[in-house]
Amino acid sequence: MSTSNLIARIEPEKLTPELLRAWSWNRQGLDGRMAGLTAPAVLDAVGWARSVGGANAYLTLFARAGIGRAEADAALAEQDIHELPTARGCTYVLPASDYAWGLQIGHSSAEAAVKVLLRLGVQSAEIESLSQEVLQVLRGVRGTDKEALDPRGLKEILGDKVRNLGEEGKKKGASTTLPAALGLLQADGRIRRVPVNGRLDQQRYSYVAWELESTGDGDDVVRARMLERFLRWTGGATLGQIRWFTAFTVAQAKAALLAVGAVEIATAAGDQLWLRPVDVTELAAFEVPSAEDIQLLSGSDSLVLLRRNSADLFDEAGKSAVAGMSGSALAADLSDHPILDRGRIIGLWQYDPENSRIAWWTFAPASPAVRERIGQLEQWITEDLGDFRSFSLDSPASRAKDIAKLDARRLA
Known part of the structure; x- marks a missing residue:
């Protein structure tokens, strides 16, 4: 047979x-079976957490296993998890078991940045030379009070070894030769970038030397x-x-x-x-569970991002409720965050840091379980994160209109 x-x-x-x-x-x-697992175990089981300077990685871990920011940050500091460029050249938070092959999957994106420099007249030998200089600098500062260096600090040390590519370079997204060299070194596992304050929900980084073995x-x-x-x-x-x-x-x-x-x-x-x-x-x-099961997730959670199929998670009533709503409704990428029940989007939310609250709207009257979970997440964000940004440039001011729209719809 x-x-x-x-x-x-x-x-x-x-x-x-x-x-x-x-x-x-x-x-x-998201059904509660991951309670008590570690951060790398969660990411191995459900997928890498998208990181664009927002809080998605933290909520990914909290929603599935109740992991708070201190535990997640400790795993990051111990290199049990790490933010790395991988599939499509995008950055995700990966478990340590996936570092080498995850980088290999995304290596072509680093090579693409080098090709831009080649088209601007930079020779391969110059890029390789700069990469070696960067590596030498970072290896030389180990054990000092400058163990990690940000791009500005590297440029100060490297001086004219970093070439300015002028207006033509700016047009092509390559102001200098340094970012491509850093990207190539990171894709090779020879350096890694670390958040300056040890948190995943920001995009200010320094670099340290690394010696990650390739997959072979x-x-x-x-x-x-x-x-x-x-x-x-x-x-x-x-x-x-x-x-x-x-x-x-x-x-x-x-x-x-x-x-x-x-x-x-x-x-x-x-x-x-x-x-x-x-x-x-x-x-x-498999059968659909009969009991209500509520979660508030990020708009870039793996549930919606891995397949980029958020529209599939609305039922007909949900699609009707958000019809004509700009930005977050039935789009491939959600801008508002979803409230879900067993995989079905039943509402939307945003965090309002000025008033330390979650602004929310459900398409039907909210059940006690929905209100309870909103309260739990509201407390966690306020006490553990302080704010909940979607991405690095997200701010209370930029989401004020979305918050107002959610409030208006809920109170209508």
Whole structure:
């Protein structure tokens, strides 16, 4: 009997949007089963936490395992977790077990920055020379009171070894040669950047020397590992969703799917999902939990970001409620943060630091469980984080209009 004959068969009509939302909720560990796990264990199980200078990484850990900022920051300081450039060249917070191959997945983005310099007339030898100079400087300051150096400090030491690329460079996003050299060194695991205040919800960094061993694996092996993780984190995804997250070509994605033995299954909505065989078996027996299960998540939480499918998490009533609402409604990327019940978006929220409160709106009257969870998260943000930014440039002033809109809708 072939392996394919041993895989459970699921009729498409069973895979309704409601069931698939709850299934994703389960795969993402939002059902309470991760309580007590460490930060790296959570990130390994549910996926890397997107980091753009916002608080998503903290809420990712708090929502799933009750991990507070002090514990998360301690894991960061011990290098049990780290913010690194990986898939698509984007930065995520990874567990230590994924550092080397995560960097390898994103290495082409660092190479792309070097290609910009080459088009500006910078020679490869100059970039390599600058990289070696940076590495020498950072290795030389170990054990001193300048163990980490920010880009300005590096430029002061390196002097004219860092070339200014003028107006033409600015137009192409490369004012000097330093960022490309830093990116290449980081992608090679030879340096790492650390937040200046030890927190994940900001974007001011210094650099220290690093000696991360490479995987020793070919890119095809690493791509298969990425796909296996991605399918485990999501519980299944379309080819388009796979390619969006990984930036694989069609040929690379199909080769990785073959390498992990993924199978394709049709849904009631007509989508074609790729799943690991073990997840097909579990999905065949999965039922939507009957009890209400409420979470407030970040708009860039893995539940919505990995597949960039936030519109799928609204039911028809939710879609109707947000119809015509700009910015956050049915967009690929949520700007307001979601309130969810077993994977279904039932409302939106923002944090108002001026009044130490959560501004929120639910599409139907809020249940006691919703109000309780809002209160819990409000207290945690106020006491543990102080604010909840979506990204580095987010500020109380920039979200004031969104807060006012949520208040108006809730009180209407």
